[in-house]
Amino acid sequence: MHELTLAREIVAIVQMAAQNQSIHHIRRVRVELGAFGHVEEKALQFAFTAAVNGTLAAGSLLEISRLPGQAWCYDCNKTVALSTRLAPCPLCGGEKLDVIGGNELRVVDMEVE
Numbered sequence: 814m815h816e817l818t819l820a821r822e823i824v825a826i827v828q829m830a831a832q833n834q835s836i837h838h839i840r841r842v843r844v845e846l847g848a849f850g851h852v853e854e855k856a857l858q859f860a861f862t863a864a865v866n867g868t869l870a871a872g873s874l875l876e877i878s879r880l881p882g883q884a885w886c887y888d889c890n891k892t893v894a895l896s897t898r899l900a901p902c903p904l905c906g907g908e909k910l911d912v913i914g915g916n917e918l919r920v921v922d923m924e925v926e
């Protein structure tokens with residue numbers, strides 16, 4: 814299951830960060846998720862709850878914010894926002910686009926005690 818792999822990655826990242834900083838417990842983890850990431854938020858939440866068991870992040874909250882998709886439009890010569898991966902350019906309607914953002918999963922920060 815895709816989300817479980819992601820959840821384990823998130824937990825591994827925050828766990829390592831916490832150990833480096835001698836933090837004992839993580840209360841909240843904030844992640845950013847790209848719009849094209851094919852990740853179901855509910856499934857990720859569920860997987861996270863399981864993945865934190867027995868770690869420094871046990872019982873912590875996962876906060877997910879969605880990042881818009883981004884593409885480079887060759888006709889407009891600039892970066893534009895995309896709602897879906899196959900959408901045309903919102904400015905000129907063109908389709909000469911290079912998707913440059915929207916697949917990321919990033920741990921932004923965490924709240925600790």
Ligand SMILES: [Zn+2]
Nearest residue numbers: 886889902905
């Ligand atoms: Zn354009």
